[in-house]
Amino acid sequence: xxxxxQSPKYLFRKEGQNVTLSCEQNLNHDAMYWYRQDPxxxxxLIYYSQIVNDFQKGDIAEGYSVSREKKxxxxxxxxxxxxxxxxxxxxxxxxxxxxxxxELFFGEGSRLTVL
Amino acid sequence: ILNVEQSPQSLHVQEGDSTNFTCSFPSSxxxxxxxxxxxxxxxxxxxxxMTLNGDEKKKGRISxxxxxxxxxxxxxxxxxxPEDSATYLCAFINVEYGNKLVFGAGTILRVKS
Numbered sequence: 001x002x003x004x005x006q007s008p009k010y011l012f013r014k015e016g017q018n019v020t021l022s023c024e025q026n027l028n029h030d031a032m033y034w035y036r037q038d039p040x041x042x043x044x045l046i047y048y049s050q051i052v053n054d055f056q057k058g059d060i061a062e063g064y065s066v067s068r069e070k071k072x073x074x075x076x077x078x079x080x081x082x083x084x085x086x087x088x089x090x091x092x093x094x095x096x097x098x099x100x101x102x103e104l105f106f107g108e109g110s111r112l113t114v115l
Numbered sequence: 116i117l118n119v120e121q122s123p124q125s126l127h128v129q130e131g132d133s134t135n136f137t138c139s140f141p142s143s144x145x146x147x148x149x150x151x152x153x154x155x156x157x158x159x160x161x162x163x164x165m166t167l168n169g170d171e172k173k174k175g176r177i178s179x180x181x182x183x184x185x186x187x188x189x190x191x192x193x194x195x196x197p198e199d200s201a202t203y204l205c206a207f208i209n210v211e212y213g214n215k216l217v218f219g220a221g222t223i224l225r226v227k228s
Binding site for chain 1: 119149151156157158159160161164204206214215216217218219220221
């Protein structure tokens with residue numbers, strides 16, 4: 001089935017460690033996104049990529065890094081510089097670069113807890 | 116950063132009740148509005164993408180309207196069923212903000228049978 005796969009579903013990290021969240025899509029979409037959800041807030045954009053080997057910062061990029069070496073894959077690294085990394089992370093993709101009118105397709109999310 | 120407000124924050128209704136929620140957004144430089152349904156332990160799924168003032172869209176018992184001049188969209192659910200229980204997210208795109216969706220915090224709907 002076509003879709004977006006995020007892994008792991010749950011992740012625990014000690015302070016000071018970097019962790020990488022995986023996001024893979026087989027929808028042949030050009031654009032991919034990473035969002036963060038915190039209780040009571042809307043999804044906030046961390047990074048997005050409209051094409052392979054290119055990506056842009058979203059609203060809350062500090063402490064995060066991404067790569068887009070393949071069309072299907074957009075991993076997110078949460079670095080030790082991220083001050084409050086405990087959150088729920090959602091990856092998404094869209095058929096139209098920039099998602100202007102194309103709907104987003106989401107993964108099921110990864111919950112990161114820093115111990 | 117532009118702001119999207121959704122109200123109410125949560126809603127509890129009985130099976131068979133009809134309900135509606137509101138999404139408010141800045142009216143200037145509007146480009147598109149999205150509605151998503153997010154069931155617990157699943158991925159958010161798109162319900163509607165709306166771009167024109169006065170747009171009305173319908174999918175089964177769910178419909179949505181759009182007023183870009185005053186900056187709001189309504190989502191209606193007719194005859195709510197327990198399977199409608201979910202968080203409903205709206206998100207809009209503003210031309211000046213680039214091709215990025217700005218999400219509201221969502222409305223949590225619980226339908227009791």
